[in-house]
Amino acid sequence: MKINATHRYLISAAAGLSALAVQAKEPVSIESLLTEMVDRDSVARFPQIDFRLKQESSYNRASKTPDEPVGWFANKDFRNFIRTEDNKGRKEWVMMDHQGAGAIVRSWMPWLNDLNPDTDIEMYFYLDGAEEPVIVGNMLGLFDGTGMIPYPLAHSSLRSAVSFFPIPYAKSCKVTLNKLPFFYQFTFREYPEGTPVKTFSMKDFEAAKALTSAVGKRLLNAKGLDDESPNAWKKTLQPNQEEKLNLPSGAAAAIRELRVKLGNYDDPEVTRSIVLKIEFDGQETVWCPLGAFFGSGIGLNPFHGWYRTVAEDGSMTCRWVMPYKNSASVSIMNLGDQPVDVLLEVTTGAWKWDDRSMYFNAAWRGQWPVPTRPRSDWNYVTLNGRGVYVGDTLTIMNPLEKWWGEGDEKIWVDGEDFPSIFGTGTEDYYAYSWGGRSTDFYDHPFHAQPRSNVYNKMNRKTSNERNTQGYSTETRTRSLDTMPFGTSLQLDMEVWAGGDCDMGYGVGMYWYGDADTTSNRKPEPVEVLNVAPLPAAMNQATFKKELFKGAVESDQMEVLSMTGNMALIPQVLKKFKGTWNKNTQTFFRGAQIGDAIELRIPTSSSTAESLVLFATQGPDYGIIRLSVNGTAVGDEIDLYARKPTSSGPIALGAFDPVDGAHVLRVEVVGQNAESQGAFFGIDCVTLNEYL
Numbered sequence: 001m002k003i004n005a006t007h008r009y010l011i012s013a014a015a016g017l018s019a020l021a022v023q024a025k026e027p028v029s030i031e032s033l034l035t036e037m038v039d040r041d042s043v044a045r046f047p048q049i050d051f052r053l054k055q056e057s058s059y060n061r062a063s064k065t066p067d068e069p070v071g072w073f074a075n076k077d078f079r080n081f082i083r084t085e086d087n088k089g090r091k092e093w094v095m096m097d098h099q100g101a102g103a104i105v106r107s108w109m110p111w112l113n114d115l116n117p118d119t120d121i122e123m124y125f126y127l128d129g130a131e132e133p134v135i136v137g138n139m140l141g142l143f144d145g146t147g148m149i150p151y152p153l154a155h156s157s158l159r160s161a162v163s164f165f166p167i168p169y170a171k172s173c174k175v176t177l178n179k180l181p182f183f184y185q186f187t188f189r190e191y192p193e194g195t196p197v198k199t200f201s202m203k204d205f206e207a208a209k210a211l212t213s214a215v216g217k218r219l220l221n222a223k224g225l226d227d228e229s230p231n232a233w234k235k236t237l238q239p240n241q242e243e244k245l246n247l248p249s250g251a252a253a254a255i256r257e258l259r260v261k262l263g264n265y266d267d268p269e270v271t272r273s274i275v276l277k278i279e280f281d282g283q284e285t286v287w288c289p290l291g292a293f294f295g296s297g298i299g300l301n302p303f304h305g306w307y308r309t310v311a312e313d314g315s316m317t318c319r320w321v322m323p324y325k326n327s328a329s330v331s332i333m334n335l336g337d338q339p340v341d342v343l344l345e346v347t348t349g350a351w352k353w354d355d356r357s358m359y360f361n362a363a364w365r366g367q368w369p370v371p372t373r374p375r376s377d378w379n380y381v382t383l384n385g386r387g388v389y390v391g392d393t394l395t396i397m398n399p400l401e402k403w404w405g406e407g408d409e410k411i412w413v414d415g416e417d418f419p420s421i422f423g424t425g426t427e428d429y430y431a432y433s434w435g436g437r438s439t440d441f442y443d444h445p446f447h448a449q450p451r452s453n454v455y456n457k458m459n460r461k462t463s464n465e466r467n468t469q470g471y472s473t474e475t476r477t478r479s480l481d482t483m484p485f486g487t488s489l490q491l492d493m494e495v496w497a498g499g500d501c502d503m504g505y506g507v508g509m510y511w512y513g514d515a516d517t518t519s520n521r522k523p524e525p526v527e528v529l530n531v532a533p534l535p536a537a538m539n540q541a542t543f544k545k546e547l548f549k550g551a552v553e554s555d556q557m558e559v560l561s562m563t564g565n566m567a568l569i570p571q572v573l574k575k576f577k578g579t580w581n582k583n584t585q586t587f588f589r590g591a592q593i594g595d596a597i598e599l600r601i602p603t604s605s606s607t608a609e610s611l612v613l614f615a616t617q618g619p620d621y622g623i624i625r626l627s628v629n630g631t632a633v634g635d636e637i638d639l640y641a642r643k644p645t646s647s648g649p650i651a652l653g654a655f656d657p658v659d660g661a662h663v664l665r666v667e668v669v670g671q672n673a674e675s676q677g678a679f680f681g682i683d684c685v686t687l688n689e690y691l
Helices: 005-013 030-037 202-207 209-220 290-294 540-547
Strands: 052-057 083-087 090-099 102-110 122-127 135-138 154-156 160-163 167-169 172-177 185-190 231-237 242-246 253-262 274-280 283-289 308-310 315-318 322-324 328-334 340-350 359-371 376-384 387-398 409-413 442-444 447-452 470-477 483-485 488-495 502-513 551-553 558-562 567-572 584-589 596-602 609-617 623-628 631-638 645-655 661-670 680-689
Touching: 030 202, 030 209, 052 090, 052 483, 090 185, 102 172, 122 167, 167 172, 202 209, 231 242, 231 328, 242 340, 253 274, 253 290, 253 328, 274 290, 274 322, 274 359, 283 290, 283 502, 290 315, 290 359, 290 387, 290 502, 322 359, 328 340, 359 376, 376 387, 376 502, 387 488, 409 483, 483 488, 488 502, 584 609, 596 680, 609 661, 623 645, 631 645, 631 661, 645 680, 661 680
Parallel strands: 283 359
Antiparallel strands: 052 185, 083 090, 090 172, 102 160, 102 167, 102 185, 122 135, 122 172, 154 160, 231 340, 242 328, 253 315, 253 322, 253 340, 274 283, 274 328, 308 315, 359 502, 376 488, 387 470, 387 483, 387 502, 409 488, 442 447, 447 470, 551 680, 558 596, 567 584, 584 680, 596 661, 609 645, 609 680, 623 631, 623 661
16 A cells, blocks of 8 residues: 555654644545544634534434423434335345435444344445445444454444444445344534545545554554643642633643642542633633543543543543633632642643634533433533534433433534434443443543443443442543534433432533634532532442452551561551541551562452552652552652542552562652651552453
8 A cells, every 4th residue: 555645644643743634625535534533633623624513313203392392302212214225125224314425423333232242233335326335244343343443443332333433425325224223323424515525435445544553543542742841830729719820822822731630539529629710812711620621520530532531640631722822821729628739730832823723612510409300401501603512521420220311412503493413312422322231431532431330440340230320420522523513502411310310410511612602601619519419328338348349458468578667557547538448557657768668469369450559648758659560550659648648549550460469569769848758658459350
């Protein structure tokens, strides 16, 4: 295959460079769309080709108008289709039939059975009126990352096959199955008449394989600007205190990476009560709690995506490009009742402002209680003006075990009479299925479920029970499936739960818009503190049981080696604020910089295990470096805190046991300028099967 300039650039982009913008004179093609997929700059400009995003789905056809609630909230969102056809003696069910130029940019197909992914149903793609399909394959295998389209452009999420691989067409696209459809969604761009499009062909697909591989690597390696020096401060914010960071001004520029890290996350509500605010050219366009902005929800729930990463150490990073003409500032506000240590880092870079450049916006809406009866549509946001919608994060508090997410998304663009995007369920919108069963953690470059029930990345689900009680956080960001709007956009989500109860809702929304584009969302400091309480079944005892599953207490660890004059003192910590397994720790008194200790952690497993350390922070604690079985782990960890508290989970990684144990090495490498010493304390280490 001939490697052109675009290919070379994207292959380099897989190593960390940003992608080239698609040139308007080029026809829309597999190559141009793949290139655009990893070009963050292009999302910050109104599309040069003024497309609109549309969707074909199996939504219930009884849904006609909000004036008829019975039909509008009808929930039979499966086995609905456009028509049937006879194709040379083979009956086919038509799921999509779009006339005009376009490109499929997202497809979603669920398992037909919540416990079995197998299917023999075949799918056919007919482009530009061709009598023979250009793509033929298994309904799930085509889009689960194991077949024609590689991971991560296609993948298996929770009980679903999801693809973001672009399928462009110049004249028309028809998608059919050889058996009755179940649930489905095909999201596509509708281009203006006359838009030059190079229709998908298997020849072009094969020719683009190197580019496809490079784009996949780039999506998975979403690191930002390690070689740039950020604007930064580290401060302790008192209750109701706000601190601002002014960014370089006087010329057009753009925020290219924004990172926030809190001192600890022992109180999960800290990610709700700490609010991020951003001003561009004198106008505040971002007002959003940290958890909703970065996708973590309530508490520290790590995941890794293309635009955002929440790390196990508490670092929360966003990589949306946020341009401005002359000036910008970032502020952090503490609406909680306790002091919070905050690290803020903002990296800026060059930007050429033009008439397609837009300002980044993020807003938040919260409500508790939200009654589930009668059925209702809950408005995320309504926008007026020109812009592009790029994602959202929904956090639900469900007091019942029954499934909460049957509600469909309904999205009106530019004053439509009927939503051009009408979905089949809240979990389908966030790219998984069988929500009552799928309560495990998962992530992908463009979507994730960072938490559901008691499960997150640090506490994976190993059983198969149905229980969606407690907090669930769902997040979706957009690249090729962004939603441009010329005059307006309204996004509603049905409140459709399995039981009659009061739920808690909180959603962060992200979009780009012109300076005069408006939103119906305003700052809600009172509602931020109105956090829906967890039901009795989700009490602290249950939380601790799940958090500390597989714990080996520090007093069960054998000292293999030790330098210096440390004394190992058992301590009871009941009087301090924090979460420890048994409210105890081992205090390593007398530790000094340069001291180290090796601890043997016994295990009965013979296979790889995920290790998570739980430690303590205090006013006389130092900075430590960790290793497991001789392998260095992560960054240095500053254990200083003004008052004694727990560190929260510190993920160490997955390791194979050596002679029935793991060896944890703790080395004291520094001391915070405000700390009175270099001591440290260990609560426990959890050992769980590596999945």
